[in-house]
Structure formats: C-alpha cells, structure tokens
Amino acid sequence: MLEDVREVLITSEAIQARIVELGRQISADYAGKRPVLIGVLKGAAMFMMDLIRAMDIPVEVDFMAVSSYGASTHTSGVVRILKDLDASIEGRHALIVEDIVDTGLTLKYITENLIVRQPASLRICALLDKAENRRVNIPVDYVGFVIPNKFVIGYGLDYGEIYRNLGFIGVLKPEKYEE
Numbered sequence: 369m370l371e372d373v374r375e376v377l378i379t380s381e382a383i384q385a386r387i388v389e390l391g392r393q394i395s396a397d398y399a400g401k402r403p404v405l406i407g408v409l410k411g412a413a414m415f416m417m418d419l420i421r422a423m424d425i426p427v428e429v430d431f432m433a434v435s436s437y438g439a440s441t442h443t444s445g446v447v448r449i450l451k452d453l454d455a456s457i458e459g460r461h462a463l464i465v466e467d468i469v470d471t472g473l474t475l476k477y478i479t480e481n482l483i484v485r486q487p488a489s490l491r492i493c494a495l496l497d498k499a500e501n502r503r504v505n506i507p508v509d510y511v512g513f514v515i516p517n518k519f520v521i522g523y524g525l526d527y528g529e530i531y532r533n534l535g536f537i538g539v540l541k542p543e544k545y546e547e
C-alpha cells in the first residue's frame with residue numbers, strides 16, 4: 369500500500385494534534401448540551417471515533433451512509449442515501465462529521481435533508497476542506513485542514529475502497545488511478 373503513495377500531505381501526528389484542538393473547541397461550544405454527532409459513512413468513520421475521544425462532554429453518535437462518488441474520483445452530483453439515521457434529530461443539536469468537503473454537493477444534499485427534521489441546531493465539522501473545488505456554498509463550521517485540489521487517500525478516504533486504513537492523508541501516484 370505504502371509504495372502506491374506519492375506524497376504524505378498530512379502526517380498522522382498532525383491529524384491527531386488537530387483533532388485534539390477540534391475536540392476541545394467543539395466541547396466548549398456545546399458545553400451544557402448533549403449533541404448528536406452524525407458521521408457520514410464510510411469516509412468519516414475513523415475521524416468520528418478519534419474526534420469523540422477528544423471531547424469531554426456527553427455526546428451521542430449516529431451514522432448516515434451516502435454515496436456520491438461510486439468508484440470514480442469525480443463526483444457525479446447525484447447523492448444516494450444508503451443508510452439513514454437510527455434516531456430522530458428533532459430538537460437536538462446535530463453536528464455532521466465529514467472526512468472531506470470537496471464540491472460541497474454531498475453536504476448540500478445532507479443538510480437540506482436533515483434541516484427539515486427540525487434539529488435545534490445543525491453544524492458541520494470536516495477534517496479536510498478542498499475549498500478551491502467548491503461548487504455550492506456550504507458553511508463549514510469546524511475545519512481540520514484546508515487542502516489543495518489533489519485526490520487524497522488515507523485516514524478514512526479511499527480509492528477503489530482501499531487505503532482507508534492509512535493513518536495519514538496522502539496523494540496516490542498518478543499511475544495508480546484510472547480516470
């Protein structure tokens with residue numbers, strides 16, 4: 369797996385240090401509340417688990433599974449819900465946890481879908497923000513790292529369903545992916 373990586377963009381240590389900061393900030397912002405963190409499978413699973421361990425307030429976790437990319441490296445813009453939340457978020461403070469915001473199309477769909485369920489509040493936390501690639505305006509409340517417009521893998525992010533278990537964020541060698 370490692371031989372397929374062209375460059376390490378964000379080391380495992382840098383990711384973990386940033387998550388500690390995010391955990392502190394989110395815990396302070398939600399002090400006295402019990403937010404429900406909504407992880408967007410599959411990419412955000414690893415980030416979600418590390419983020420909640422960096423928080424010191426009571427939290428609930430739930431997951432949604434959506435698919436927008438399929439096997440391609442480019443978004444189709446068509447989002448499908450593969451798994452919905454287990455519980456209602458009506459009246460709850462909901463925080464969406466994403467691994468990456470790229471075009472923003474996935475989060476636009478998810479936020480529009482969740483807001484009609486009438487949560488008390490709805491915010492977004494994303495580990496990675498590919499800001500220059502945004503196609504729709506989505507306010508991301510908590511951002512781990514702003515990254516350049518490169519196809520990234522690792523720490524939850526896949527190419528062809530592999531590389532999710534790398535501890536760092538990396539860029540694949542170009543010969544490793546077919547467009």
Ligand code: PRP
Nearest residue numbers: 409410411436437469470471472473474
């Ligand atoms: C990735 C990522 C986001 C979305 C971001 O999911 O986890 O949900 O793409 O892209 P966008 O801002 O351009 O919409 P993907 O569909 O690859 O599924 P996965 O998390 O299961 O790998």
